[in-house]
Amino acid sequence: MKTFVHRGQITKVVFGSGTRSRIPEEADALGSRRVLILCTPGQADQAAKMRDLLGAAAVGTFAEAAPHTPVDVTQKALAYARSVGADCVLAIGGGSTIGLGKAIAVRTGLPQLALPTTYAGSEMTPILGETEGRRKTTRRLPEVLLKTVVYDVDLTLTFPAAISVVSGINAMAHAVEALYAQDRDPVAFLMAGEALDSLTRSLPVIARRPDDGEARADALYGAWLAGTCLGTVGMALHHKVCHVLGGTFGLPHAETHAVVLPHVVAYNTPAAPEAMARIVQALPGDDAANGLFDFAGRLGAPRALRDLGMPESGIEQAAELIVRDGYWNPRPADRTAVRAFLTRAWAGQTPWTSPGNGHPQTDSVSEHSITTGARHA
Numbered sequence: 001m002k003t004f005v006h007r008g009q010i011t012k013v014v015f016g017s018g019t020r021s022r023i024p025e026e027a028d029a030l031g032s033r034r035v036l037i038l039c040t041p042g043q044a045d046q047a048a049k050m051r052d053l054l055g056a057a058a059v060g061t062f063a064e065a066a067p068h069t070p071v072d073v074t075q076k077a078l079a080y081a082r083s084v085g086a087d088c089v090l091a092i093g094g095g096s097t098i099g100l101g102k103a104i105a106v107r108t109g110l111p112q113l114a115l116p117t118t119y120a121g122s123e124m125t126p127i128l129g130e131t132e133g134r135r136k137t138t139r140r141l142p143e144v145l146l147k148t149v150v151y152d153v154d155l156t157l158t159f160p161a162a163i164s165v166v167s168g169i170n171a172m173a174h175a176v177e178a179l180y181a182q183d184r185d186p187v188a189f190l191m192a193g194e195a196l197d198s199l200t201r202s203l204p205v206i207a208r209r210p211d212d213g214e215a216r217a218d219a220l221y222g223a224w225l226a227g228t229c230l231g232t233v234g235m236a237l238h239h240k241v242c243h244v245l246g247g248t249f250g251l252p253h254a255e256t257h258a259v260v261l262p263h264v265v266a267y268n269t270p271a272a273p274e275a276m277a278r279i280v281q282a283l284p285g286d287d288a289a290n291g292l293f294d295f296a297g298r299l300g301a302p303r304a305l306r307d308l309g310m311p312e313s314g315i316e317q318a319a320e321l322i323v324r325d326g327y328w329n330p331r332p333a334d335r336t337a338v339r340a341f342l343t344r345a346w347a348g349q350t351p352w353t354s355p356g357n358g359h360p361q362t363d364s365v366s367e368h369s370i371t372t373g374a375r376h377a
Contacts (some may be wrong), residue, residue, distance in 0.1 A: 012148045013158040020152040032088030043093045051355040060084040068131040069099035094118030102128045102144040112146045119167040121227025136247020153217045165299040166254040168203045171226040173257045178229035179275035182328040196282035200221030237329040238264040258301040262293035263341040266351035272330035289351040304348030331333040
């Protein structure tokens, strides 16, 4: 007999083509008359179009959202929001902008809308990750759930293929961890499986034809499902690893997820057979970890942390931070094990699955460079 607790979502979702035209209507439905638009510098043009659409209801644009939600950026945004008398925030973009919206909301209580342009999925979660100094902390706060999310497939058609791929793998990571989460439930398991099917089906098409509307819609649908999974169940080791690496070394968020995911899946394989079987169902091959590693390679995604700028000298520090106050994981993680798979991830080696509690032997850096160089040539 199944025993579980399922948490439903309260966020209104509008999905389709051209749906961004509904933003004024959705803001009005929230009783908002003074909307502050948030974006990164790279999304300033899209923010300007949305400001024109909102007309007098738009009171300003803050275009300094940054990866990992730095607290100092949030403080600047808060000061600006107060100066213009904002009664709502509209985040346009991916995880960086949506994270800033959440950081403002938790400090002010302002309602949030989002117009996602990536596959990050954070718009569907009550999770707020913030960075202060070189430390990233993550909290689950129901009060940061967005009121309304408007998905417009058209906005993803110009999303560069290379960035789309890593953003999509980031979404896959949400789905993968939902399959073996401590508080997983049948609904989350079904959504996670459907998300993986959609993303593994659509991302190869997008890599070849970035303007394929059907593939874009499929990927955005999968990203929505994956984000919803992340919002309804807990995170595990993979997300802890990525939060530490991103916050400590300033590594790019989606790319880090793409590199790390196969290695954490390899580590968890002996402890989560049902989850691994579902991952294999979505991928070619009969091994979840290597299937994910090969999938990333076929799409041209990065597969080595050193290619993202992580120093080899940081592996030991990262391993210590990961096991300190670690998230629940189906297979308990110790420092030796984490250091071992981080070493392989740093060098771009194939993931290694131990049959039990053993750990792979750590090769020398020179051996790594010989085997990895050919793979990435």
